[in-house]
Amino acid sequence: MNDIRKMLSSGKVLVSDGATGTYLFSKGLNSGDSPERWNLTHPEHVLDIATSYADAGADLVHTNTFGGSVLKLQDYGLEGQAEEINSAAVSIIRKGLGNRVLISGSVGPSGKMLHPYGDVSPEEMEASFSTQTAALINAGVDLINIETMTSLDEALIALKAAKGIHKDIPVIASMTYDKTPRGFFTIMGDELKASTRSLEENGADIIGSNCGNGLSTMIDIASAFKEATSLPLLIQSNAGIPQYREGNLSFPESPEFFKEKMNALLGAGVSVIGGCCGTTVEHIRTIRTAVDAWNCR
Amino acid sequence: MDVLNIISEDLQSGNAESVNQKVQQALDEGIDLKTILDDALIAGMNEIGKKFRSHEIFLPDVLLAARAMQAGMDILKPLMEESSVSGKGKAVIGAVKGDLHDIGKNLVGIMLKGAGYEVIDLGKDVSPEKFAQVAMDENARVIGLSALLTTTMPMMKETIEHLRSVDKEGKIKVIIGGAPTTPEFAKDIRADAYAYDAVSAVDRIESLLSE
Numbered sequence: 241m242n243d244i245r246k247m248l249s250s251g252k253v254l255v256s257d258g259a260t261g262t263y264l265f266s267k268g269l270n271s272g273d274s275p276e277r278w279n280l281t282h283p284e285h286v287l288d289i290a291t292s293y294a295d296a297g298a299d300l301v302h303t304n305t306f307g308g309s310v311l312k313l314q315d316y317g318l319e320g321q322a323e324e325i326n327s328a329a330v331s332i333i334r335k336g337l338g339n340r341v342l343i344s345g346s347v348g349p350s351g352k353m354l355h356p357y358g359d360v361s362p363e364e365m366e367a368s369f370s371t372q373t374a375a376l377i378n379a380g381v382d383l384i385n386i387e388t389m390t391s392l393d394e395a396l397i398a399l400k401a402a403k404g405i406h407k408d409i410p411v412i413a414s415m416t417y418d419k420t421p422r423g424f425f426t427i428m429g430d431e432l433k434a435s436t437r438s439l440e441e442n443g444a445d446i447i448g449s450n451c452g453n454g455l456s457t458m459i460d461i462a463s464a465f466k467e468a469t470s471l472p473l474l475i476q477s478n479a480g481i482p483q484y485r486e487g488n489l490s491f492p493e494s495p496e497f498f499k500e501k502m503n504a505l506l507g508a509g510v511s512v513i514g515g516c517c518g519t520t521v522e523h524i525r526t527i528r529t530a531v532d533a534w535n536c537r
Numbered sequence: 538m539d540v541l542n543i544i545s546e547d548l549q550s551g552n553a554e555s556v557n558q559k560v561q562q563a564l565d566e567g568i569d570l571k572t573i574l575d576d577a578l579i580a581g582m583n584e585i586g587k588k589f590r591s592h593e594i595f596l597p598d599v600l601l602a603a604r605a606m607q608a609g610m611d612i613l614k615p616l617m618e619e620s621s622v623s624g625k626g627k628a629v630i631g632a633v634k635g636d637l638h639d640i641g642k643n644l645v646g647i648m649l650k651g652a653g654y655e656v657i658d659l660g661k662d663v664s665p666e667k668f669a670q671v672a673m674d675e676n677a678r679v680i681g682l683s684a685l686l687t688t689t690m691p692m693m694k695e696t697i698e699h700l701r702s703v704d705k706e707g708k709i710k711v712i713i714g715g716a717p718t719t720p721e722f723a724k725d726i727r728a729d730a731y732a733y734d735a736v737s738a739v740d741r742i743e744s745l746l747s748e
Contacts, residue, residue: 261688271635271689272662315637351637357600420592429595482687484722489690517687 242342244300244383244410245445248472248511253531256344256476256514257293257301258524264289264304274316276308279328286329287336294341296521297528298514301341302385303329305376306348310368311360315351323375330379344412345376345384347398354393362397369401377402383410387476388451388516390416392430396442403443412474412512413439414448419457424464432461433468440469448474451516453481454493455501462508472511479518491518495526502530540566541577544609548581551601553608560609570616578609578651579739586736596640603647603735610651617653624653628742629672630681631659633692638685641715644735645681652739665692665699672700672709679742682728684715693718694726701727710745714738 247254264275267285278286290301308326313319326345333343350368352360373384384402389395395413402411417424417432424432436447447469449461458477465473479491479498498519505513513531515523538546540563547555556578563573585602588594628649632639639661646656657675659667672680680700682693697711712730713723723731730745732738 265688271692273635353600353640357597418592422592425592425595427596429597481719482690482717484690484694484725486725489687 242339242382244342244512245472247299247342248446252535253506253510254299254512255297255524255528255531256474256512257290257298258515258519258521259478259517260289260302260304260306260346262518263520274307274313274318276305276313276325276329277316277318279304279325279332280321283328283332287332290333290341291336292521293524294337296524298524299342300344300383300512300514301333301337302344302346303333303376303381304346305329305372306346306387307351308376309347309350309372311350311352311365312348312368322371326372326375327379330376330381334380342382343380345373345381347372347376347384347386347402348388349390349394354391362393365394365397366401369398370405373398373402374405377406377409381409383412383445385412385414385448385474387412387414387448388416389414390426390430391428392426392435392438395435395439399439399442399444410445411443412446412448413444414450414474414476416451417449417461418453419460424461432464436465436468440471444471446472446474446512448476448512450474450476451478454478455480455498455505459501459504459508462505462510466509473509474512474514475505475510476514476516477519478516479520479523482518493518495520495522498523499526499530502527503534506530506534541568541573541580544573544577545581545584548578548602548605548609549584551598551605553601553605556605557608557612560612564612564616570613570620573609574613574651574653578606578613582606582648582651582736586734589734589736599644599735600640603644606651607647610647614650626654626678626746627657627675628654628679628681629657629659629668629675629677630683631663631668632661632683632685633689633696634662634664635692636684636686636689636715637661638715639683641685641735642681642683645683645714645732645738648735648739649681649742652743654742665696668696669700669703673703677709678746679710679712681738681742682711682713684713684718687717690717690722693728697726697728710742712738712741712745
């Protein structure tokens, strides 16, 4: 297994991949279908996505398992296939790409809320994430990325689940923050610095933020992180807030825009840079070029 | 502090049990239904809406306040049905096809009930055909469409187009909302109104239907 922690300890910045969801839709996934089911039904498309990001220069690619927790798969009646789906997602990439890239097991939110706001107990949620992360780890991922979290409690449960399966597996904990007059908070009211300290204390190896409101805000978020932790930092921004014009949905932040902002993001001390919703192979190629220049300084 | 203010404060701090008791107390004191609704429950939710929009509070506080509002409504609902407070007509709400997120939509439902609408909640993953058919069959005045995902936003447009093809006279108004949506998007897909959150959804529907 390649260890991302060792790779980062040299000070080199790594490149992650771009969007999976929006890419799957462009390949014909229907609105309302489970993207994770495609690991079983359309493995060739799932591999295509990983390959095109690897070819664009990504050092790590994510498995198509964002909604692969048992609780999330329940929405599609697929909870009984959680192990099979998560395991297949890893094997598809490993068989196709070997050890060319690090494989990061994507773990997204359950879509359910914990007591007292929702009806899920912490134990149920932990069991849901344990099933998913066990399948990902046993199938050979190099790391786990707990991403797009808006509840610190849920992120901590997912972190505990992953470390409970394998205490040495590197784990990224990445949350989605909004800018408010009092600083950066998730929609659930978890503040960035406090959340970061808590995730670090509970064993996260890399801290991060993904999705959000576009790249400019992410530069501010990166600076805020640096005041709270010395852990490596991952940033995967979306390509801005989507706009809808004449029947088409588009993301406003182009690869050129990413190019302009890249040095500011690198200057803020980010260690892993990729993209989220709306970012494409072109965005990743642009990031690769900027990161190469930065790494050669 | 009078009982109406206490209800409003308790609602804002999410104390459902107290709201339930105090609403009964207010009725026992002879305060009329409409006053309790407007000056205590809805007034409290309006404050919650303001604080949420200015990021002073977050989703958990809104959810607890909504639950407290519901606890007050449990007392008032049977009385509303007997009086003229109810009877603003029917509102059909749901998350569009492909979208499985319903937190925001549920909040809108609670607020609309509080404002005197009969709410028909179709749940999540609702097809354009279902929205249109139920709204036509039930003679609804307004449909509320919700979406959380960028990938399901286009379904809002399809739903509106389908509705307009069925409701040729344009009797049924459409309001949309959800995290990735914007007023510009609403205009672009020819929705009648856009709401940022559940509290403003009620305001927008009220002004839409009084046009």
